[in-house]
Amino acid sequence: MNLTGTPPLVLVDMDGVQADLTAAFWAEFERRYPHGPTRADADTSRFWLDTQLDAEWTEAVHAVTTTPGFFATLDPLDGAVEAMNAMLDEGWDVRICTAPLLTNPTCASDKIAWADRVLGDGWGRRVVIAKDKTLVRGDILIDDKPVVDGDWTPTWRHVVFDAPYNQGAPSPFRLTGWAGWRETLTPLLGRAAA
Incomplete structure (x- = not known):
């Protein structure tokens, strides 16, 4: 639980974070x-x-x-499926927070279909599609984009998912792969790593 007594809300980007x-x-x-x-x-x-x-x-x-x-055809990154489902098992509210490619006519529906196909039935209902992720409330946003900005001051802390193009990202929080997600995320949510 976070300070409000509700489960932590973890937002996870799709492309480059879960999907290759x-x-x-x-x-x-x-x-x-x-x-x-x-x-x-x-x-x-x-x-x-x-x-x-x-x-x-x-x-x-x-x-x-x-x-x-x-x-809809992307393969998952190593450990992503297991980590996403394990976070749910921890009692966290996990949402996929992904931006659509507006020039692709099926991008949004492809991403929802991908979530159900790869992560498991029911994950499609956990997809939040937003061009501006600062409008989405959460405790943490795991994203490979070096700087996630928009119209609002975000409620979440940006955890950078490691990639060659984000080595200079200003966020002090970094996830170098899915194997270490517990050690990185649980302290940020005010919990001890299991």
Whole structure:
């Protein structure tokens, strides 16, 4: 329980935190553009996929990410499924808090379908789709984006999910993978790690 007596509300981003967006993107990009750049050519210090390659490839990147159904096909990151379900078992209120790619016509519904398919039936009802995550209340937001900003001062503390592009993130809280989620998150919620 947090200070209000309710279970802690943990918000977890999807792409790059639970779902392996990078691997799915590069598999499809390299299939479509066999003579184009490869994953090794990407500037992984940049957050947005369409800025990781030269500008001449921006439209090709968008062609992949805006394909209907793309976001439903992502594989989970190692340990994500187990961690998400274990947090629920701890009695925490866990929600997937993900931003839609507005140029992909099925992105939002794909993400809901992904949650049910990968995490288990019922997880789709735990998905919050918000372009501005500062509008969503919570105790913690686990997100790979270096800075999560928006119109409001967030109620949550940003826990950065480690990635090459967020090494300079200003948040002092970092999760380097799902294996250590208890040790990182429980102290932030005022609990001792089990």
